[in-house]
Amino acid sequence: MKDLVSRCPIEEVMQVLSGRWPTLLIYYLKEGTKRFSDLRRDNPTISHKMLALELRKLEDAGIVQRAEFEGYPLRVEYDLTPSGHALVPLIDALGEWWAATDSARAELADRSEMADRHD
């Protein structure tokens, strides 16, 4: 982790959760133990490199646990930590908030469409 030093805890969480992947990965991991290749199958559009990077980030943030097993080919399993599990409902709440405010956004869009029209 680089410099996760900011005064505000919110800045710090957002530093971890920002981007396409963190919440998605948390979502797939919520289903249970996953391996690297499982997660790639779950989300085919993430690159090999990004998956490794994002998993590290989540691990450093204490959201994901990594378990390495001896043997070849090497087997590695990923799981949410207890903190990670506690985070899930909070992310859910954001999703629900977004869904609930859908109608408000629809109105906004309608208004701007009307404003755009000049025939």
Next chain:
Amino acid sequence: MKDLVSRCPIEEVMQVLSGRWPTLLIYYLKEGTKRFSDLRRDNPTISHKMLALELRKLEDAGIVQRAEFEGYPLRVEYDLTPSGHALVPLIDALGEWWAATDSARAELADRSEMADRHD
């Protein structure tokens, strides 16, 4: 808004809230009506371009309201919408979660320091 078309509401919220500024701006706007220059003073490190861009994004997302007043120099006021206000406690919860999991991260850091040490 470009293509905020994804199957999952969580992906969509994160698209709006990702990055340094959205949550910060929401935080300052929570204090009440702010003007462009107020927000720049609140957060001196944001560039005027980014501030304008981010405010638009939040406006399109229905989180922020923009009110333009005639006259020169032009005056513009920004406020949270009702949806925006509803979002605040959810963001707070993330911050609290992060603060609460601080000790867990501290332990992780300790362990990795021990692992790094090879004297």
Next chain:
DNA sequence: TCGTGGTTACCAAAAAGTGCGTAATTTACT
């Protein structure tokens, strides 16, 4: 030779910073 979980180097694309221009009115200076 393939599969596993990475890391690294290289490159293209996207994000973000800088500085200039703009509007009409007030204030400040000469």
Next chain:
DNA sequence: AGTAAATTACGCACTTTTTGGTAACCACGA
């Protein structure tokens, strides 16, 4: 009186920085 400068909230073009993708390499065993 006449002129210059400042004010506010941006938009635009240009440059720099940061991200993210691709592909190659590694280890070993079946």
